[in-house]
Amino acid sequence: MARLELKSVGKSFGAVSCARDVSLAVEPGEIVAVFGPSGSGKTVLLRMIAGMFEPDAGDILVGGRSIVDAPPEQRGIGMAFQNFALFPHMSARDNIASGLRASGAADIAAKVAAMSRLLKIEHVLGHRPRELSNGQKQRTALARALIGNPEVLLLDDPLRNVDAKLRYEMRLELPSLLRRSSAAVLYVTQDYREAMAIADRIAVLINGRLVQVARPEEIYARPASVAVARLFGDPSINLSEVAPIAEQGRLTAVVAGTPIRLDADHLPTDTRERCWLGVRPDDVVVTRQGGEGTIPARIVAITPLHERAVVLLRFADGGEWLAALLPEALDAGADEDVFVRFAPEAALLFDHATGERIGVSPRRQAA
């Protein structure tokens, strides 16, 4: 099988730049999620690989050979589209078999049967796309992309248009399904959970630029920048502006008037002018007991989210943080005064001007 390689790929439409110097390699059998906010150029990137757009700069290689000059049908790529893009005038069976027929493969019926069994759509093979539910459409589209055993598999937010329950099921099912083929998989998504659940590595794309490419837990624990930290996590990371001061090799920051010691190994030990202090809501502890290193705050609201309670806290200086706790861990109600603390390892520091993370290896593991 072949390796997919993007080399300094660039693309712009008029004045809008959709990809800038994007370099990425996907090994055979590896799933790389391309994650970013909408409009960050994820789909354009995928479409350049598929041959719908030509890159303005750079090269795209599959198995070491450049494919930018090849028409889509000769690239050996399977793709699932966000809007399914099934052929409406053909049955699900013909949709799935279309690629095999074009290549003149043998045993088409057997292969279609096997693939549809795998995706649990045997019973609807005779149906036209309009007679299928969204989930079945999506499975048909996946079967169509997978059946030719392509060297490169592109999935453009395939779970976007299916309902939440199905999306959850597919999130569990997809990795094993994709690993059956040894294709290099690029998976575009706007949902960081989906990216973390499915991918071996995540490539974070912001404004056409790859900001960070790393394993999911590493991106969560060590986001390259404030922007990446904000995108990963729900509720999103708490940020406070601080000016950490180094004293005897220890870093202290003042948060909402309270000096907090940030003496974790991964943080720098020199004084900085302005920084962003980032603490994930999961790492925030809310107690009734005050003491050294705790910030007084008032609970403004408590909202349930999934199995957790999200607590909106307001400090004396007006700054607001969120804490995500198990409901049992919270012994205070709304409008009560509490104290907030967090472990020094949980603290992330970002440069105020560039947004880039400061510091080295964290001890903290991903949640």
Place this chain on the structure above:
Amino acid sequence: MDHSSLAGRIFRGIALALVLVFFMFPIVWILLMSFQTNEQILRIPPRILFEPTLANYEALISGQLRTAAGNLQIEFMRNLMNSFVLSSASVILALLLGVPAAYAFARFKFRLGETIAFTLLSFRFAPPLLVLLPLSLYYQQLGLNDTYFGIVWVYQLIALPLILWIVRGYFEDISPDIEHAYRLAGHSWREAFTRIAVPLAGPGIAAAGLLSFIFCWNNFVFALILASADKQPVTVGALAFVTASGIQYGQIAAAIVLSVTPTLLLALYAQRYLVEGLSLGAVKG
């Protein structure tokens, strides 16, 4: 409208009946006239009940027009055939040229694309008489005067813009991803065009073809100037009924019935294809 009151329903019924009478009356009257002699038609007051005669149809089919001034040869059946040949050939040619062009305009942005598309549409704006004089001079020099090919060519002014603009809209409604998916499955763009785009735009192509057929069929002035009697369609041929001894209303009515029938049948046949929305459910709801 399920909850409308009795009065509302009655009013709706009356309104529908009025509209129906307004549109259907001329057609019914023509049909009745085609079975009457000139004397019966010109009787005042006119009567609904009369003794039907097939004389008008006989005269048309045999080509012998009996008038008070004597027998006249008319070429109605030949004209009808001409109409059929000219309209069909024009529509086929316009489809062959217009459908790929519509696809190009729908899918690709190219220099002057919109300008070319609009220029083609603007052929429909110009009054035909304006272009006819220079055109007839060119035609005489090119030797295209009084040829089927010449008329089919000039009919492209009618059919091509229509097909181009209607079919373009249908192509634009098809998600390009469907074609991309087909190409990634290993098909060339030509196959994607013929097996995906054209079948999916089928209802639109049928509608555009039908409309341009009707417009070609109804055209009068191009063939009047550019063709002689043996190549002229029914619209021009009907002039023969204005004879020295008077206007042959009965034969005109019969001629209209005969010349409307093919387009009417075609429209009725094609109706179900026009309504069928093939593209539904192809992409997300």
